Amino acid sequence: MYLRHLQVGDFRSWERVDLALGPGPTVFVGRNGEGKTNLVEAVGYLATMGSHRVSGDAPLVRHGSGQAVVRAALRRGDRELLVEIEINPGKANRVRVNRAALPRPRELLGLVRTVLFAPEDLSLVRGDPTERRRFLDELLATRTPRLAGVRSDYERVLKQRNALLKTARLARGKAVETLDVWDGHLTDLGAQVLAARLRLVADLVPHVADSYAGVAGEGAVAAGLGYSSTVPLAGDGAALPVGAALPSVEDLAEAMRARIAERRGDELDRGMTLVGPHRDDLVIHLGPAPAKGFASHGESWSLALALKLATFALLRSEGEDPILVLDDVFATLDAERRAALAAVARSAEQTLITAAVVDDVPVELQGTRVEVGRGMALVVKDAVPVGEGGDP
Numbered sequence: 001m002y003l004r005h006l007q008v009g010d011f012r013s014w015e016r017v018d019l020a021l022g023p024g025p026t027v028f029v030g031r032n033g034e035g036k037t038n039l040v041e042a043v044g045y046l047a048t049m050g051s052h053r054v055s056g057d058a059p060l061v062r063h064g065s066g067q068a069v070v071r072a073a074l075r076r077g078d079r080e081l082l083v084e085i086e087i088n089p090g091k092a093n094r095v096r097v098n099r100a101a102l103p104r105p106r107e108l109l110g111l112v113r114t115v116l117f118a119p120e121d122l123s124l125v126r127g128d129p130t131e132r133r134r135f136l137d138e139l140l141a142t143r144t145p146r147l148a149g150v151r152s153d154y155e156r157v158l159k160q161r162n163a164l165l166k167t168a169r170l171a172r173g174k175a176v177e178t179l180d181v182w183d184g185h186l187t188d189l190g191a192q193v194l195a196a197r198l199r200l201v202a203d204l205v206p207h208v209a210d211s212y213a214g215v216a217g218e219g220a221v222a223a224g225l226g227y228s229s230t231v232p233l234a235g236d237g238a239a240l241p242v243g244a245a246l247p248s249v250e251d252l253a254e255a256m257r258a259r260i261a262e263r264r265g266d267e268l269d270r271g272m273t274l275v276g277p278h279r280d281d282l283v284i285h286l287g288p289a290p291a292k293g294f295a296s297h298g299e300s301w302s303l304a305l306a307l308k309l310a311t312f313a314l315l316r317s318e319g320e321d322p323i324l325v326l327d328d329v330f331a332t333l334d335a336e337r338r339a340a341l342a343a344v345a346r347s348a349e350q351t352l353i354t355a356a357v358v359d360d361v362p363v364e365l366q367g368t369r370v371e372v373g374r375g376m377a378l379v380v381k382d383a384v385p386v387g388e389g390g391d392p
């Protein structure tokens with residue numbers, strides 16, 4: 001798939017911009033702070049309805065404005081889709097596809113598929129488990145949109161159960177019957193999330209090994225993935241072998257129920273839910289050791305890249321290239337890693353690249369450029385230039 005047209009209004013630093021895009025690589029160049037990342041952030045928002053840089057939506061709206069808009073014409077095979085999102089911080093977003101409003105914004109997930117690699121991705125390897133859970137859950141929502149609903153139902157149940165645990169702590173015992181009901185909802189939904197995450201991790205394993213070998217070069221130790229869970233059956237963090245047998249949803253629900261029963265005393269003491277996918281972690285392995293706490297800076301960076309390239313390979317293997325977005329990453333890679341990334345970037349149906357200095361981008365990717373500066377973005381070369389203020 002590829003974006004044929006992108007329009008943003010009051011998004012970050014952009015009052016308005018209109019861009020005609022095409023398949024193949026496009027490089028956004030311009031000085032620091034001119035708004036290059038802001039543009040690809042808008043592209044990422046079409047896919048995940050979130051930003052790779054901040055957790056809430058408020059920073060995405062231009063200072064002084066109440067609402068941001070992202071519109072895109074997306075090509076999928078010979079179909080074209082028009083996607084429009086109104087970002088309304090603090091209120092529900094509004095999403096239209098081919099001019100028809102979606103009853104729920106999250107029904108958009110899965111339609112526009114991107115794989116975005118950015119400096120922030122180092123936190124996939126070095127950061128908190130939250131980052132890795134978000135990575136897994138975003139990819140789940142892309143591959144299997146139904147799971148976005150399961151995930152948000154789980155969050156809702158979790159909140160209510162936590163509130164109940166807090167009151168139960170004060171009222172010691174009284175709320176415990178109600179707790180049993182919530183335990184049922186929590187395990188039903190939690191087991192579905194767990195099963196889906198395990199399937200996803202297992203599916204990523206061979207791609208991560210291949211991508212890391214490609215990025216780190218001959219002779220590098222092997223990279224792998226494991227899942228570390230508060231539900232014993234769901235994984236202890238050890239690297240999953242290729243083709244690992246996975247537990248069923250029913251077995252996971254049973255194991256989760258049993259573990260919750262064991263930990264009820266602790267949960268009442270602490271007033272929070274201690275068992276479930278919201279406490280789990282994706283474990284990235286490098287050779288025999290977990291990468292976190294052991295891998296060097298360069299190794300961590302290669303692992304983050306390998307994880308994103310594996311995501312790209314997995315989505316591609318399921319039928320359609322996602323849009324590859326590379327935000328400011330070439331300058332920090334050495335020659336070997338740069339070449340590995342360039343090979344994938346060249347082969348993708350569409351690659352959007354940002355760089356402050358165009359020479360940092362491998363020359364074979366430099367064909368089409370968008371020059372970004374002074375609040376304008378102009379397409380040059382194969383270009384249909386549309387500046388600020390044009391209509392789509």
Ligand SMILES: Nc1ncnc2c1ncn2[C@@H]1O[C@H](COP(=O)(O)OP(=O)(O)OP(=O)(O)O)[C@@H](O)[C@H]1O
Pocket residue numbers: 011012013014030031032033034035036037038039058059060061062063328354355356
């Ligand atoms: N909500 C907002 N409203 C107005 N301006 C914003 C908003 N959010 C960010 N900006 C501005 O956008 C600019 C940063 O844009 P961006 O991150 O896209 O730059 P960039 O071109 O990618 O730079 P670099 O080359 O350093 O990565 C900053 O000047 C920042 O002040």
Ligand SMILES: [Mg+2]
Pocket residue numbers: 036037038327328354
């Ligand atoms: Mg940037």
